[in-house]
Amino acid sequence: EVQLVETGGGLVQPGGSLRLSCAASGFIFTRFALSWVRRAPGKGLEWVSSISGSGSSTYYADSVKGRLTISRDNSKNTVYLQMESLRVEDTAIYYCAKDMGSGYVDYWGQGSLVTVSP
Amino acid sequence: QPVVTQPSSASAALGSSVTLTCTLTGGHSDYNVAWHQQQPGKAPRYLMKVERSGNYNKGGGVPDRFSGSSSGADRSLTISNVQFEDEADYYCETWNSQVFGGGTRLTVL
Numbered sequence: 001e002v003q004l005v006e007t008g009g010g011l012v013q014p015g016g017s018l019r020l021s022c023a024a025s026g027f028i029f030t031r032f033a034l035s036w037v038r039r040a041p042g043k044g045l046e047w048v049s050s051i052s053g054s055g056s057s058t059y060y061a062d063s064v065k066g067r068l069t070i071s072r073d074n075s076k077n078t079v080y081l082q083m084e085s086l087r088v089e090d091t092a093i094y095y096c097a098k099d100m101g102s103g104y105v106d107y108w109g110q111g112s113l114v115t116v117s118p
Numbered sequence: 119q120p121v122v123t124q125p126s127s128a129s130a131a132l133g134s135s136v137t138l139t140c141t142l143t144g145g146h147s148d149y150n151v152a153w154h155q156q157q158p159g160k161a162p163r164y165l166m167k168v169e170r171s172g173n174y175n176k177g178g179g180v181p182d183r184f185s186g187s188s189s190g191a192d193r194s195l196t197i198s199n200v201q202f203e204d205e206a207d208y209y210c211e212t213w214n215s216q217v218f219g220g221g222t223r224l225t226v227l
Contacts, residue, residue: 035215037162044219045154045156047215047218050214050216061216097215104151105152105215106164108162
């Protein structure tokens, strides 16, 4: 059974930092890209970042480029999202999502709430 | 990159059928999409991938009441015999997960 478990969310002040983790199980970790997708209050789903199975390729939404960094540790079956220079508009539930192998999400984590507030 | 357009809301009577549509624009009408359901207070759930051909592949445990179809730039999700638990936000996704539609909120009457 595929499982994606996010941890690391919380309350942080504007300009602060946070690191989200997503522990994965139930599939061959290195074979699949993983993404972070967020949902801000009152808004829809928004793609944030993706990383290839090997970790050699990373992709970012323009809204987070230069502030958020995605990485993965294939020895720990874990993907990370390092968040720097956080803004109020980064407040959202952040979901870890697994790619099915053809560029579409087939599994989601339960989400981790990040609140950026003075 | 493609733009995906979805109606912001839809409604359906209990036991009826409803079709939700996402439209691919920006010269990308040949792309496939994936549909996801997000019930209130829950994480999103993958429903199916709908191809340009109209073929669709559902995720595990998705009821038979859910089906997909395609016509031109439209990729559709049809729910038959709508149930109260189908009340949710429905999103389509494309282009290596980097594009999501704005979502359609389905209300069951």
